[in-house]
Amino acid sequence: MPAVSGRGRAKLRLDDYLPYRLSVAANAVSRLIARAYETRFALSVPQWRLLASLADASAPLTQQTLCGITLMDKVTVMRAAQGLLRRRLIRRLPNDRDGRSHHLMLTSTGKRMFGEVEPLALEYEQRLLQGLKRADVQQLERLLRTVQSTATELTQRA
Amino acid sequence: MPAVSGRGRAKLRLDDYLPYRLSVAANAVSRLIARAYETRFALSVPQWRLLASLADASAPLTQQTLCGITLMDKVTVMRAAQGLLRRRLIRRLPNDRDGRSHHLMLTSTGKRMFGEVEPLALEYEQRLLQGLKRADVQQLERLLRTVQSTATELTQRA
DNA sequence: TATTGTTATACTCTATAACTATA
DNA sequence: TATAGTTATAGAGTATAACAATA
Numbered sequence: 001m002p003a004v005s006g007r008g009r010a011k012l013r014l015d016d017y018l019p020y021r022l023s024v025a026a027n028a029v030s031r032l033i034a035r036a037y038e039t040r041f042a043l044s045v046p047q048w049r050l051l052a053s054l055a056d057a058s059a060p061l062t063q064q065t066l067c068g069i070t071l072m073d074k075v076t077v078m079r080a081a082q083g084l085l086r087r088r089l090i091r092r093l094p095n096d097r098d099g100r101s102h103h104l105m106l107t108s109t110g111k112r113m114f115g116e117v118e119p120l121a122l123e124y125e126q127r128l129l130q131g132l133k134r135a136d137v138q139q140l141e142r143l144l145r146t147v148q149s150t151a152t153e154l155t156q157r158a
Numbered sequence: 159m160p161a162v163s164g165r166g167r168a169k170l171r172l173d174d175y176l177p178y179r180l181s182v183a184a185n186a187v188s189r190l191i192a193r194a195y196e197t198r199f200a201l202s203v204p205q206w207r208l209l210a211s212l213a214d215a216s217a218p219l220t221q222q223t224l225c226g227i228t229l230m231d232k233v234t235v236m237r238a239a240q241g242l243l244r245r246r247l248i249r250r251l252p253n254d255r256d257g258r259s260h261h262l263m264l265t266s267t268g269k270r271m272f273g274e275v276e277p278l279a280l281e282y283e284q285r286l287l288q289g290l291k292r293a294d295v296q297q298l299e300r301l302l303r304t305v306q307s308t309a310t311e312l313t314q315r316a
Numbered sequence: 317t318a319t320t321g322t323t324a325t326a327c328t329c330t331a332t333a334a335c336t337a338t339a
Numbered sequence: 340t341a342t343a344g345t346t347a348t349a350g351a352g353t354a355t356a357a358c359a360a361t362a
Contacts, residue, residue, distance in 0.1 A: 010276075010277075010280045011276075012210055012213075012214070012276045012279055012280055013214055014207060014210045014211055014214065014227065014228065015227075016299070017210070017279070017283060018187075018283050018286060018287065018295070018298070018299065019187050019188065019191045019282070019283065019286070020207070021299055021302045021303070021306075022180075022183060022184045022187055022188075022302060023184050023187070023188055024229050024306060025180060025184070025302040025303070025305055025306040025309070026180045026181050026183070026184035026185075027184075027229075028305075028306045028309035028310050028313070029176075029177050029180055029181075029305065029306070029309045030177065030180075030181055031309070031313060032309045032312055032313045032316075033177045035313070035316070036316075045181075049172060049178070052170055052172045052175070053172055055170075056170070056171055056172060069172065069173075070172070071182050071185075118168075118169075118170050119168075121170055121175070122168045122170055124177070124312075125175060125176050125177065127308070127312060128176060128177070128305055128308055128309060128312070129176065129305070129308075130308065131304060131308065132301065132304060132305075136297075136301060137176075139294075139297060139301070140176070140298070140301045140302075140305075141174070141176065141179055143290065143294060143297070143298045143301075144179045144180060144183040145179070145183070146289060146290060147183055147186075147187065147286055147287070147290075147298075148179075148182060148183040148186045148187070150285070150286055150287075150288065150289065151183070151186035151187045151189070151190045151286060152186050154190055154282075154285060154286070155186070155189055155190045155193070158190075158193070158194075
């Protein structure tokens with residue numbers, strides 16, 4: 001909450017400043033999660049996001065599509081995909097409609113691994129949200145989406 | 159919200175996964191804010207956080223204290239301080255009680271600059287929160303603090 | 317000409333460790 | 340011995356540009 005002191009002149013306190021609060025909360029969560037994936041499965045966050053997206057999709061996806069889903073840069077997606085390809089967790093199929101790109105999908109090894117990663121990920125989410133009511137969680141997701149889309153809009157306008 | 163399908167087996171959808179939502183929201187906000195400070199005042203986010211902390215404090219602070227306030231690493235704080243020192247936005251006073259450290263405070267130039275940065279920062283916060291009710295904003299801050307402290311606790315325990 | 321994926325460069329942030337000078 | 344600050348190094352993420360193959 002921006003504090004207002006005296007005759008309407010607003011004062012900034014870092015501790016109450018929303019961009020700061022958002023940043024430190026995201027960092028704390030990210031550190032926890034990233035460490036868990038890294039130590040247990042040797043997966044980076046971008047790699048994990050690709051696995052989750054491919055596991056959730058019913059059909060193979062191009063890297064470009066994965067950029068849209070994960071909101072990551074094409075360079076980040078590409079490097080994450082390379083790592084997963086090297087470990088044979090995903091594989092490439094030719095894209096008949098466009099020779100420049102290819103479709104990515106999980107291998108059976110990849111599916112098996114994600115089968116182990118998924119429960120761990122959900123367990124971490126549960127632990128993070130322990131102490132929050134169901135309604136709070138929905139509220140938080142809604143507010144985060146709203147703030148994110150406002151920020152994206154303002155960035156594009158600038 | 160973690161979706162639960164079938165007989166209680168939870169399924170992970172990236173788009174609904176809280177650590178992901180938090181990360182992309184924070185990134186979107188951070189990009190917007192960082193660009194504004196950088197282009198208008200040539201300030202990095204760590205530098206900006208130091209300015210805000212020093213402006214808010216009634217007395218000069220050591221770098222260690224600034225680490226605690228900003229939740230940034232001592233290396234990050236140190237480099238941010240160096241940049242501000244070079245531009246004479248802050249200065250150092252000897253610490254009588256401990257010869258290893260020194261106190262940092264804003265110079266008059268630094269105060270003047272922060273006088274311009276502060277309204278801009280508050281304006282960005284206002285714009286980001288436009289469309290949210292006052293109660294929503296308080297709720298968001300509360301939830302972010304809760305999630306952050308849970309994450310910090312879980313990290314320390316691991 | 318424009319786009320997909322790729323490679324390269326540079327800059328920031330983190331994490332880590334090692335070093336200094338003080339305590 | 341331990342701590343505050345400093346320096347150095349390596350890893351990850353982001354941004355940018357340039358390039359090849361294809362559209």
